[in-house]
Amino acid sequence: MSDHHLAAAAAQVEAVLQGRGRSPMVRSFFDEPTNTASHVVYDPETLYAAVIDSVLDYDAASGRTSYESAQAIVDFVREHGLTVQWQLETHAHADHLSAAPWLQEQLGGKLAIGAEITVVQDVFGKIFNAGTRFARDGSQFDRLFRDGDRFKIGNIEAIVLHVPGHTPADMAFVIGDVAFIGDTLFMPDYGTARADFPGGDARQLFRSIRRLLSLPRETRIFLCHDYKAPERDYYAWETSVGAERDANLHVHEGVTEEEFVKMRTERDATLSLPKLIMPSVQVNMRGGQLPEAEDNGVRYIKIPINRL
Template sequence: MAHKPTVQGFYHEQSGSVAYVVADPGTGKCMVIDPVLGFDLKSGSIDTTPSDQVRDYILGRGLAVEWVLDTHPHADHLSGVAYLSGQLHAPTAIGERVNVVQEIWAEIYNLPSIHRNGRECWHRLLADGDRFHVGDLEVEVLFSPGHTAASVTYVVGDAAFVHDTLFMPDGGTARADFPGGDARALYRSIQRILSLPPETRLFTGHDYRPGGREVRWESTVAEQQAANIHLRDAKGEDAFVRLRTERDRCLPLPEMMLAALQVNLRAGHLPEPEVNGTSYLRVPINRFAALSSDTATSR
């Protein structure tokens, strides 16, 4: 807890997701976590505005970017990691188990090219317990599976970026029913996060504004232990798995999932253009027919 990073969140209304700039106030070095690209399904057009806002914030404050990071392959928006890496000339990273998720979805899309060494897409693959520095801040990687098989948490001084594990206490926890997800693993990942010091600031990857309240994305370990609605209502691992599994059965397919994962499993790189110069995304017909696609949610 010797160093306290400054944290700026950027909320993306379309997906309810939050990107972060995490800076060392002493050196002006920073990293970006989970940047977003806008995508319009109707027209197939990409909007770089969400990531441009992050870039402009960094450049306007004279910060020096050392990393652009994914916490996991996202299912509800396009990752801006590759785009910002090019804009800011910074290396990229994700958890090393991304290869597992690539393998799952390579079969679903029938695109073997997706299942390849993650180092061809990101500059570094991070293992549980890995440490690196952003200025004078030490960043520790916690493997946090459950929502996906590849998810990681970044712990930086008194802050932890917990992606889609815990939401704000009134939002509960993330779904675990996507291919490769596991409700029991999610519970154990959450317990590991909640073993951090009680004053640790927790920054979530989404906020869906329960009851229409104002957007919030920061809590503490102590607040989550006391008030998280899913942990409060489900005492212990087995009860949590039952609650999470029953809830997940009622959730629709994220609107962006089938488009987003083809891009996000490549660190945000679009598929290679075909001979006419246009990139294309695939849709696996009837593969997820039992799920509705009218709402995007990770809840």
């Protein structure tokens, strides 16, 4: 990262700090089959809300979709009288299908993701031979966020931070004194996200993480996934900047960039692909919409052979 970009990043973090002071309420929903934590974040004063990283239930064996996980979010929102302003995606997930379009139908809210989704669309559009009818300009989303963009949930200020490395399009949403960081960090006893997908980069991931860890120690962090560390028998998805700085297995204070890149590269070489990567990416690069029906009225998920 150049001196110019470092200065810009520092200025954006400072803008976050100046806007702090209000604490949103957060209700999380954990989907064990995909190890995914979805979040409803809302302003307790105005009851305006955002849904972050929702899950569409998908049975890989049958190819059937359902809405039990998303319905739990709908029930919570309606029970608490919330008004959804945003359906936020931290990135185009490779491990679960997004339920954002269905949740928009039920609850409203603008669908938003990072502007670098166009890079993901271009790369995976080619991998899946999606054809010219698949738009690669991010037009499937209502808003494409860029680094430093500001928005509000009710009266609570929020800022978007570009944190690439896991994918080119990863974004973190800092909302009041809470950060939703997608696939960058996991719980301190589990470490960090992989960086070996097309467009991923371990060095970028390290720098993105260090940027996130420059937030105040007391900043609450909500994660997108948990897999249970070896010595832990329960799922967890909330931590803090201080806890990550002090104890994250992979990037605690004192770990150098070169040490991290070596560790992450060697570790990633041992990992299998996520079991739902084929359907997930094809759907999520389309903003959560299923591929268009073919001439027989049926939608299909493609499986490229010997490609990934």
